[in-house]
Amino acid sequence: MSDESIDFTDPERVGFETRAVRAGQPHSPTTGAVVTPISLATTFAQAEVGVTRGYEYSRTGNPTRAAYETCLASLEGARHGLAFASGMAAEDAVLRALLPGDHILLGNDAYGGTFRIISKVFAPMGVEWTAVDLTDPDQVKEHWRPRTRLVWMETPTNPLLTVVDIEAVAAAAHGQGGLCVVDNTFATPYLQQPLSLGADIVVHSTTKYVGGHSDVVGGFVATSDADLAERLAFVQNSVGAVPSPFDCYLSLRGLKTLALRMDRHCENAAAVVELLVSHPAVSEVLYPGLESHPGHDVALRQMSGFGGMVSFRLRGGRAAALDLVTRTELFTLAESLGAVESLIEHPAAMTHASAAGSPLEVPDDLVRLSVGVETAADLVADLGQALDSI
Ligand SMILES: *Cc1c(COP(=O)(O)O)cnc(C)c1O
Numbered sequence: 001m002s003d004e005s006i007d008f009t010d011p012e013r014v015g016f017e018t019r020a021v022r023a024g025q026p027h028s029p030t031t032g033a034v035v036t037p038i039s040l041a042t043t044f045a046q047a048e049v050g051v052t053r054g055y056e057y058s059r060t061g062n063p064t065r066a067a068y069e070t071c072l073a074s075l076e077g078a079r080h081g082l083a084f085a086s087g088m089a090a091e092d093a094v095l096r097a098l099l100p101g102d103h104i105l106l107g108n109d110a111y112g113g114t115f116r117i118i119s120k121v122f123a124p125m126g127v128e129w130t131a132v133d134l135t136d137p138d139q140v141k142e143h144w145r146p147r148t149r150l151v152w153m154e155t156p157t158n159p160l161l162t163v164v165d166i167e168a169v170a171a172a173a174h175g176q177g178g179l180c181v182v183d184n185t186f187a188t189p190y191l192q193q194p195l196s197l198g199a200d201i202v203v204h205s206t207t208k209y210v211g212g213h214s215d216v217v218g219g220f221v222a223t224s225d226a227d228l229a230e231r232l233a234f235v236q237n238s239v240g241a242v243p244s245p246f247d248c249y250l251s252l253r254g255l256k257t258l259a260l261r262m263d264r265h266c267e268n269a270a271a272v273v274e275l276l277v278s279h280p281a282v283s284e285v286l287y288p289g290l291e292s293h294p295g296h297d298v299a300l301r302q303m304s305g306f307g308g309m310v311s312f313r314l315r316g317g318r319a320a321a322l323d324l325v326t327r328t329e330l331f332t333l334a335e336s337l338g339a340v341e342s343l344i345e346h347p348a349a350m351t352h353a354s355a356a357g358s359p360l361e362v363p364d365d366l367v368r369l370s371v372g373v374e375t376a377a378d379l380v381a382d383l384g385q386a387l388d389s390i
Pocket of ligand 1: 088113186204219
């Protein structure tokens with residue numbers, strides 16, 4: 001069967017894993033190569049002025065980037081996808097839709113960089129914001145102002161693993177005439193598809209699970225709204241925070257194994273949680289897979305797995321947390337998440353230091369794990385010996 005006969009981007013026709021491997025990635029018409037080439041050309045020949053084969057200049061559009069954009073958009077069930085040089089560049093592109101005097105509702109538990117770009121980059125330019133607890137969707141209506149344009153939410157959140165009901169928050173935003181943006185970095189489209197639950201825009205740090213190997217920084221925006229997509233493409237080209245062709249190649253390669261990796265991340269996280277819930281040094285485990293987690297029912301409804309992120313609090317407070325993160329050997333003390341290797345960190349002093357003193361400040365007895373794809377027993381043994389020694 002030739003490549004042309006099946007639309008490998010169509011979620012109605014082919015499954016997630018098939019789209020991950022094939023969407024946007026036809027075999028080379030000249031060589032038959034099964035891997036999308038890294039197209040380094042910055043410019044493309046024109047037959048006549050303005051007559052191109054779809055590409056003219058690589059900031060505006062690039063074949064490797066287009067393959068990747070098509071593939072990840074398809075995985076999100078989106079009609080349009082745009083790749084950026086980082087997750088923050090993707091967020092910036094979305095936030096540039098706002099004008100001075102416009103207002104954002106931001107979930108009160110969010111990635112530190114999201115809080116920073118809104119409060120320290122956009123706020124001085126006149127954009128207003130309020131942090132609200134989105135686990136109560138009524139907060140949307142309560143805090144809505146005449147110039148509120150959008151609700152920005154994460155679920156599960158970084159680093160507290162709070163689960164927010166996407167369908168309810170999107171409906172509340174739409175009820176007020178605004179947009180709902182979901183940062184889907186933690187769940188990935190394999191476990192959660194926000195657009196199908198009513199969200200208007202999905203953003204990603206593809207640096208995390210999409211790339212999956214701690215070797216490429218990137219961001220992504222997906223939407224099925226043609227007007228929003230046109231505006232975002234205009235910003236992508238005008239501002240120019242685009243990923244390199246090599247970055248796009250790595251991210252596209254990451255997508256091909258996303259489903260396999262996520263299954264293992266989920267399994268390993270569950271094994272680690274089993275240890276944590278029974279360890280006397282741990283006062284609380286934050287993981288949506290636990291029945292005791294306040295968002296467990298919503299997670300069951302809107303996610304197909306609980307992901308690879310686990311946070312927990314220590315009875316010994318900040319000192320114990322800072323001590324523990326130096327005592328693991330397989331879990332590496334480092335920022336970031338979502339890759340094959342397991343990481344451990346102290347959010348209050350590391351990833352979320354910029355939220356100190358704000359409504360998004362995180363507790364200082366908190367430790368965050370990004371559980372990788374190593375042998376589960378090795379991960380449990382490593383964390384166990386570290387917890388026993390603090
Ligand atoms: C890392 C991260 C970002 C920022 O992405 P970068 O690729 O680091 O710019 C945004 N949101 C979440 C949830 C993240 O974890």
